[in-house]
Amino acid sequence: DDVIKMVWYPNESGQDMKSSRDEIGRMVSEATGKEVEHQLTTDYSIAIETLVNNNADLAFTGAQAYVEANKRNDAVRTIAVKTGESGTLDDAMYYSWLAVNKDEQDKFKENGEFSLDKIADTRFSFVSNSSTSGFKVPAASIIDHFSQQDEYADLTEVDLMESGTLFSQVLFGNSHQGSAVNLLSGNADVAAFCDTCVEDYVELADGEENTEGAVYTVKEGAAEPFNTVEGKEFTLMNATPVLNEPFVVNMDVIGQEDFEKVQEVLTSVEFANNEKIFAPEGSDQNALFTKSGDERLLPVEDEWYDPIREMAN
Amino acid sequence: MNEKTMRKSRWQTVIFLLIIITLTYLSSIITSFSFADGLATIPEALGWMTSNLMVTGESLDKLPNILEKLAETTFMSIAATTIAAVVSLFLGVLGSKTTKVNNFLSVFARFIASVSRNIPVVAWSLVLLISFGQNSVTGFLALFVGTVGFLTRAFIESIDEASQSSVEALTATGATYFQIVGKAVIPQCLPQMISWVLFMVETNIRNATLVGILTGTGIGYTFDMYYKMLDYNAVALVTLTIVITVIMVDLISNYVRKVIL
Amino acid sequence: MEATYIKTKKDGRIVIKSGNKGDRVLKGTIVVLSILTVISFFFFNYAGLELGSAIRETAYNLKVMFLQPALSTISLSEAIYQVGVTLSLAFLATVIGAVIAFFLSLMAATNLSPVWLTRIVRVFVAFIRAVPTVLWVLIFAIAAGLGSEAAVLGMLFHSIAYLVKAFSEAFEEIDKGIIEALQSTGAGWWHIVKSGVLPSTFTYLLSWIFLRFEINFGVAVAMGAAAGAGGIGFDLFMASSFYFDMREVGFITYAILIVAFLLEVISTRMKKRYFPASSN
């Protein structure tokens, strides 16, 4: 058929991303000569299943979602991923944080060092159980850590989602911002969220970015939902790098020919220089990505995501 | 009435049908809905269901946990419905034509019912979730609000329908307002009301899935958890337990209804 | 002679309740429900609940929502259009559902169809009703792809199940005599349905359809968004879960409320005007 269907996850489905979506659609449409139809959903599973069940050509997903989708249908493949500032895949990553309120950070330290042991029996806030950086990655390291103790030998992901097993209470923020606010407003003691997701609202106050012990402050005048927690500070007890999110395709639907055309346009220089997709740093324009260096999209192979795949098992 | 007005009412039927058809057509344009396409996918949908939504031995391990959550949800629904019923009883008595105290209170009662019924449960859940956090109370309140709206309306109708004549008779004996309400209106409408309450318990267990997803409580939360993990076997199990519970509640309430009505 | 019919309690007081099965079951039901309610408060998970601040916060949020509604991410015309989309989804699900439900409910009414058929239809319907709507939507989104088909079909199943139950009960309440009278004129089954059943129950059917439309509107808010069919629910979800913009949530809620009110007013007006329950 002559339509390319592109599925967007809830995170990218907002009005503020509309211009980026439309621009990507326009460029793909020009490259392939086909109409692009954007499909938005508020439901994460529906988005994945749409791609898996041959109802969509193209999607921008999380790493974890890609791995799941690929497991269920191997026609789902990566097509491109955003690089880091260097313009290569070497730093094509962001960070999954475990954060605690600065005032309470000492409770989580043992001999002056942060210790994961201390998060047992606390109130913990994840993003949602489908999030890569807001659940999968932190959960993997937590399970890794605790399963070495006899008491928690059979700890599973499901246990982490339920109050009363490892954590006294488990919360889901439903978004990275939500998870962060759970922490800052005192509803949770520890929270997982990712660096890029909150960068508009916080600034580094102390220490080195994305390292243990770094302290961040919520900016004055931060937008909702941070408006109620202005000036509050939190400390990172852990920052784990996570591979950037891929654009993915369903090969059975899109076909080799279009795959190549789309890959070409996504990884082109014009694409990287399009300000509607890569907003220049400091501009107050909303876009899918921001550009602070040589960021662009590059082709990526399936194996690149093996680390995530291994983590899931 | 004469032949002309009868013709007119024929025309009214035709016009009514035309309006419905036009609206249907407009709606499908706005939403780019194609009924034929939809129908065509039903076999595929059934195919997917049978291949994915199967309870496996592995998923059965999760049963104890699921049952616990299901119990929480069932209790939550019952509590929300029962307490809502008490509130609705007052609103219903105030709102009904036959038993109203004055017009202001009557309109007020109807207004409350209408607002709480019409604000979507999604909106209530979201608002409550922000302030109450993820716990049963949030789910309880979200169900409670919607139930009050629905039951009040149902109660008002039951009272209106049932009691005009006995209210008149008791007024004539010199009975007071509360005596009339307590001894004529309520006994007469009680079976109908209980029937509505049972209906709502069942509806709420089902709604609790949605509310649970939104507020992170009860079986809805469990459903959402497995659903987001794409663990459809477990989803099937959760659904099955909900189905069984709802059908059981339905059977019980049908029995009760048959005996009391 | 005297006192033979008078029942007394052990203490000699005269009984005035009939004490029949209906009364006992009624009382039993109330007692059981009350006990379960009390028990349930012990079962609740109160984690993280601070009632005082929660209530204060809710009040604050409600205040922001309702007293300072505003649109920020979407425009007014966009909002109106999206409400239209949601309404349309609800309307389609209701109309198609009502038509299908009408025929199914003829099969489910014990006074119009053989018992075996009514049983089959009822079990089928009970099952459909019990499966959560989200799951239906997911299933159809998978089969049909994201879009209005998934949303409408997902809602359709529940609408049908709900209406079949309601309709068939309405049919069963028809005066047996009416059906008998038509039978005795030599009328066929469809004649009876058209001239006896339909006119006698039309207003009830209509009330149920209106009620379902109102319900479907609420469902469409949530499900349209999940199924990728859009609608005002999508904006509501985004505003509350992603932007935490209570003002916009307030505005959207107002939009939904106004539509719901209008629906209610229109339906009562129409029922009164065109389909009076009794003659005028």
Add this chain to the structure above:
Amino acid sequence: MALLKVEGLGKSYTADKKILKNISFEIKAGELVSIIGPSGAGKSTLLRCINRMVEFNEGKIIFNNQEVGNLNKKELRHLRANIGMVFQHYNLVPRLTVIENVLHGRFGYKTTMQGLLGRYTEKEKAAAFHLLEKMGIHEHAYKRCDQLSGGQQQRVGICRALIQEPKLILCDEPIASLDPNSSKIIMDLLKSISTEMGITCLVNLHQVDVAQYYSDRIIGLNKGEIVFNGNSTELHEDNINRIYGTKTEDLITS
């Protein structure tokens, strides 16, 4: 030749109780025959066996030289079209107009499609009006049935039966729900139907005096058996006692 012939009719709803036992009688065309008997005697059941609204177990019913028991579905519809029925509670469709209710009587002669589309010929409509006029309720033709009084509704019921152009009209307690005034009107109408239009009427009644006054013949039923069958003038107190097993006074009121 008898229009209706019932021979050895037997009926039981449940295995353990026979409601009708060996009922035999004949009715000639144009007669008005009343069936009287205490409550539960089987009067309604007997009437319903005749147009097979109830299936009977034993015996034969021969109507218009056709054996009622052997008819297939289509023939049965045809039979019913030839037999009108009038009910205690009128059994009209309350939300429809008087004229529509009357026209329902034509369904027996229509295909499903014609009936569904509500296609009545002009002739049928005119006939319906004519009947309404005869019954003195033509001015209410476009009113909804539930706006009429009981007696008026019963007249609509009779019109519905008459428009079938039946050979026989079965009336199951046509006046039990009516006040004396309306009762008289209805019975007078039934009488004139049998005498003037020559249509046979078989009427279940509770009031002995009414039966005596109006009928050509009376059949007395008790516990499913015929205990009296003769001219109404032959019905005396002893017969009445046989039928009702009680004294008459209690039954007749001013």
Add this chain to the structure above:
Amino acid sequence: MALLKVEGLGKSYTADKKILKNISFEIKAGELVSIIGPSGAGKSTLLRCINRMVEFNEGKIIFNNQEVGNLNKKELRHLRANIGMVFQHYNLVPRLTVIENVLHGRFGYKTTMQGLLGRYTEKEKAAAFHLLEKMGIHEHAYKRCDQLSGGQQQRVGICRALIQEPKLILCDEPIASLDPNSSKIIMDLLKSISTEMGITCLVNLHQVDVAQYYSDRIIGLNKGEIVFNGNSTELHEDNINRIYGTKTEDLITS
């Protein structure tokens, strides 16, 4: 001394139409008085003015030396407790037992609390049974009201009125929904209430013959005005024509 005295009573629901115009009459204790008149004449309205179920606009009603129009809320309850009322459709609470419905008649003498708790004294209960026995329906005492026939339900209605120990009973078409048999029983009961128990009965009726047979006195109403007020023996054809504006034959049937 008259128990009830109505003087120049006037009533209109809407400004443009007077339903009752300058009605005056007196009723002595123990009388059975019927009010007859065509539909819409204002019979029900008149009855309802007496116990202020409907507020009247002009004139005075004096019951038992009290002026009905001036009573405050408490006194009004007391007045109503002294006046029983019986309705065409019985107006019982259908799901409650017969005995409970009868006892509702005691509410006028109870505080709200006593009534709500359902506290009836043993004496009251015994009295209720006694009345049911008198009406011949004591065996149904524990049945639900909706399981009773119309005539039986009306007897429950009368018991409810009687247990109020009223001085006056108002009956609004008590037999309009009943078959002749039950009608007779009810009218006989009302008659004996007035003669044996000395309770005044004011009865709206549609049937002129019944009114003539049972009442001491008849009040004829037409378009809100009294057009006849006299002994039932004095009611002749010309009066009846004045009341109904039609010929009698149509109204009276065997």
